[in-house]
Amino acid sequence: MASVVSENLYRMTTLQISQDLPEDDDVSNTIIELKNVWKIYQLGETEVQALRDVDLKIKKEEFVAIMGPSGSGKSTLLHMIGVLDRPTSGKIYLDGTDISKLNDSELARLRGKKIGFVFQFFNLYPTLSARENIELPMRILKRHRDEREKKSSKLLKTVGLENRAEHLPSQLSGGERQRVAISRALANDPPLLLADEPTGNLDSKSGEEIMKFLNKLQEEEKVTVVMVTHEEHIAKHAERIIRLKDGKIVDGG
Numbered sequence: 001m002a003s004v005v006s007e008n009l010y011r012m013t014t015l016q017i018s019q020d021l022p023e024d025d026d027v028s029n030t031i032i033e034l035k036n037v038w039k040i041y042q043l044g045e046t047e048v049q050a051l052r053d054v055d056l057k058i059k060k061e062e063f064v065a066i067m068g069p070s071g072s073g074k075s076t077l078l079h080m081i082g083v084l085d086r087p088t089s090g091k092i093y094l095d096g097t098d099i100s101k102l103n104d105s106e107l108a109r110l111r112g113k114k115i116g117f118v119f120q121f122f123n124l125y126p127t128l129s130a131r132e133n134i135e136l137p138m139r140i141l142k143r144h145r146d147e148r149e150k151k152s153s154k155l156l157k158t159v160g161l162e163n164r165a166e167h168l169p170s171q172l173s174g175g176e177r178q179r180v181a182i183s184r185a186l187a188n189d190p191p192l193l194l195a196d197e198p199t200g201n202l203d204s205k206s207g208e209e210i211m212k213f214l215n216k217l218q219e220e221e222k223v224t225v226v227m228v229t230h231e232e233h234i235a236k237h238a239e240r241i242i243r244l245k246d247g248k249i250v251d252g253g
């Protein structure tokens with residue numbers, strides 16, 4: 001909670017983030033770009049090369065799935081795309097901004113503005129209703145009550161939960177909770193939605209349903225979706241599948 005609030009507080013300030021554009025001419029069409037990215041974890045004597053010289057470009061409004069065996073670097077790659085962490089070497093451009101030029105608080109602010117996160121275990125606030133959970137990010141940005149209600153109603157409708165608005169998370173099924181969590185992630189209209197195993201805690205029917213709604217939200221909200229999954233039937237809902245092996249992209253890059 002504390003980190004979500006403080007991260008959101010950053011968004012309320014008005015610091016101008018300098019734009020540092022990569023040279024590519026298709027930059028306006030690219031939401032995230034990784035160039036020669038390495039991520040190396042040092043564990044005592046041991047060095048783990050979690051990502052090895054990864055190049056990746058994801059277009060605005062693309063729907064991408066990341067697949068690969070356990071330990072292949074999927075979560076690390078998603079963390080890099082979500083600028084939750086910095087690469088050991090290489091460059092990352094988020095919507096045209098070179099993140100190496102930003103300090104930690106500028107980076108947190110950029111992340112807050114550009115990225116919505118969805119997790120395997122929903123992470124909803126148990127004492128807030130579905131609608132209140134969705135409206136929380138908008139409340140933190142002090143968006144007007146009418147605007148909040150309009151947006152949360154639209155999102156609840158899109159994910160088929162207009163009759164569950166006043167329910168608490170404990171009164172919702174797993175699939176319904178994840179639909180609330182996805183709606184909350186999109187409340188402030190970030191251009192990029194990241195999801196680490198969003199169906200990992202759901203039965204296959206609820207998982208399929210989540211994918212149906214993700215596809216619909218992606219079209220309606222014009223958002224880029226990057227999702228980690230280990231299930232082929234979930235990944236096939238994406239337009240592109242990136243496959244990782246031993247920290248390298250072996251397909252779809």
Ligand code: ADP
Binds near residue numbers: 041050077
């Ligand atoms: P995946 O999500 O595909 O299972 P991860 O990205 O979590 O893979 O991990 C890739 C490799 O990096 C693994 O060998 C893992 O043990 C290692 N790793 C991940 N995070 C850390 C960390 N914080 N410290 C040390 N090693 C890590």
Ligand code: MG
Binds near residue numbers: 075
């Ligand atoms: Mg993982």
